[in-house]
Amino acid sequence: MMRAKALLMCVGGAFALSACTAAGSGEGSVKSASTANTGDTRTEFLGEDGNVPFPSTYRAYPGADTLIIPTTVFDGAGGRIDNGWVHFRDGKIVAVGGPNTAPPDVANVVDGSDKFVTPGIIDIHSHLGDYPTPSVPAHSDGNEATSPTTPDVWTEHSVWPQDPGFSRAMANGGITSLQILPGSANLMGGRSVTLKNVPSRTVQGMKFPGAPYGFKMACGENPKRVYGGRGRKPSTRMGNFAVNRQTWLDAIAYSENDDAKRDLGKETLVGVLDGDILVHNHCYRADEMALVMDMAKEMGYKVSAFHHAVEAYKIGDLLRENGVCSAIWADWYGFKMESYDGIPQNAAYLQREGACVVIHSDDENSIQRLNQEAAKAQAAGARMGVNISDADVISWITLNAAKAMGIDDMTGSLEPGKMADVVLWNGDPLSVYSRPEKVWVDGALLYDANDPKRRPVSDFELGQPGAGDVK
Numbered sequence: 001m002m003r004a005k006a007l008l009m010c011v012g013g014a015f016a017l018s019a020c021t022a023a024g025s026g027e028g029s030v031k032s033a034s035t036a037n038t039g040d041t042r043t044e045f046l047g048e049d050g051n052v053p054f055p056s057t058y059r060a061y062p063g064a065d066t067l068i069i070p071t072t073v074f075d076g077a078g079g080r081i082d083n084g085w086v087h088f089r090d091g092k093i094v095a096v097g098g099p100n101t102a103p104p105d106v107a108n109v110v111d112g113s114d115k116f117v118t119p120g121i122i123d124i125h126s127h128l129g130d131y132p133t134p135s136v137p138a139h140s141d142g143n144e145a146t147s148p149t150t151p152d153v154w155t156e157h158s159v160w161p162q163d164p165g166f167s168r169a170m171a172n173g174g175i176t177s178l179q180i181l182p183g184s185a186n187l188m189g190g191r192s193v194t195l196k197n198v199p200s201r202t203v204q205g206m207k208f209p210g211a212p213y214g215f216k217m218a219c220g221e222n223p224k225r226v227y228g229g230r231g232r233k234p235s236t237r238m239g240n241f242a243v244n245r246q247t248w249l250d251a252i253a254y255s256e257n258d259d260a261k262r263d264l265g266k267e268t269l270v271g272v273l274d275g276d277i278l279v280h281n282h283c284y285r286a287d288e289m290a291l292v293m294d295m296a297k298e299m300g301y302k303v304s305a306f307h308h309a310v311e312a313y314k315i316g317d318l319l320r321e322n323g324v325c326s327a328i329w330a331d332w333y334g335f336k337m338e339s340y341d342g343i344p345q346n347a348a349y350l351q352r353e354g355a356c357v358v359i360h361s362d363d364e365n366s367i368q369r370l371n372q373e374a375a376k377a378q379a380a381g382a383r384m385g386v387n388i389s390d391a392d393v394i395s396w397i398t399l400n401a402a403k404a405m406g407i408d409d410m411t412g413s414l415e416p417g418k419m420a421d422v423v424l425w426n427g428d429p430l431s432v433y434s435r436p437e438k439v440w441v442d443g444a445l446l447y448d449a450n451d452p453k454r455r456p457v458s459d460f461e462l463g464q465p466g467a468g469d470v471k
């Protein structure tokens with residue numbers, strides 16, 4: 001895989017001659033091994049014990065054979081069914097039907113009258129666990145801001161599973177899956193981790209089985225401010241690119257050297273070059289995103305999503321052509337120079353252009369209301385004459401997020417065979433008055449607004465009415 005990639009780069013003429021020469025003699029990356037036992041071609045970097053390090057130990061909680069009927073269904077893939085039903089069993093979606101399809105005979109029937117069903121909501125950009133609540137310096141584990149490139153760090157090693165933000169995100173926001181990213185102080189911040197939003201004693205118990213890793217990068221003001229402020233490189237945008245490009249070149253050389261000492265950071269970078277680890281790039285300005293896409297082509301990787309991307313609307317065509325999603329806020333802008341040209345129509349204009357839209361939170365409060373954020377972005381578009389259907393807007397916080405995270409074959413829409421990650425809303429999820437009534441993860445009912453036993457309260461919320469125990 002690496003050989004083919006390197007040869008392509010040689011054809012493009014953008015690569016050093018020595019690298020091209022070396023690429024012809026290798027037989028792929030010796031530091032990667034495909035997981036033959038699972039039939040998965042994803043690269044895994046195995047430990048000395050021959051196993052994937054920190055493997056997922058997630059097991060679905062017990063669930064029942066469940067039918068929700070009648071209800072309005074948003075399937076997450078742009079479909080809407082009125083007077084429909086949803087059936088799930090053994091943790092999987094079995095079928096979704098409309099008024100003209102006979103529902104199955106199931107003992108556990110949930111009345112969805114005047115209510116709505118969506119897939120579980122997915123937040124592609126969260127810092128829960130690595131910047132948990134209570135937000136105190138002792139808990140601040142999201143930025144390894146000691147070097148402009150820290151590809152060797154893994155955010156899962158900072159995630160505190162007891163963060164009460166996880167259960168708040170489920171109870172108020174219907175969040176069933178989320179990506180925890182390192183912060184944006186560094187050009188290369190480290191690996192992300194994708195979690196199922198379930199109670200667990202360990203982060204391994206939350207790790208989404210089979211989800212690819214992500215890799216957090218950041219361009220623009222943050223890295224140059226953090227390191228330039230210390231009199232170090234980079235202090236400019238051109239410095240940002242210089243450090244990034246040299247780091248990629250070093251990783252490519254590493255992948256072609258069979259005798260190199262094991263290097264955690266370069267292992268992650270090689271995983272990106274092999275297409276097994278997905279790049280999530282914090283970037284605000286359109287011109288900078290265009291430069292990053294060119295850098296990715298030069299080095300032979302792909303950006304899965306630009307995060308924040310307040311100027312994405314200026315380059316919707318470029319983003320569509322390059323297959324890059326924009327993970328954005330509804331209307332947060334103006335808090336620093338590179339965010340001044342943000343507009344609330346960003347999502348609608350991108351959707352009109354045929355580009356991939358994801359609404360993200362990057363915030364422990366906003367993650368509890370991603371449905372409202374999506375609705376605000378929809379309303380802003382409508383005010384400018386760009387009308388996006390409710391069903392398409394739901395995909396911004398479900399299937400599109402799953403696509404950019406590489407988990408869309410497992411969750412993100414209500415398709416038979418996918419995980420039964422399901423939210424029953426007590427009204428239209430795009431209304432400010434609606435809340436999750438029930439939330440299932442892999443078919444297990446983990447939140448029920450009407451059942452105090454399924455309204456999680458953390459020890460860290462006791463004595464804080466309004467924060468936890470009114471969930």
Ligand SMILES: [Zn+2]
Binds near residue numbers: 125126127362
């Ligand atoms: Zn962030």
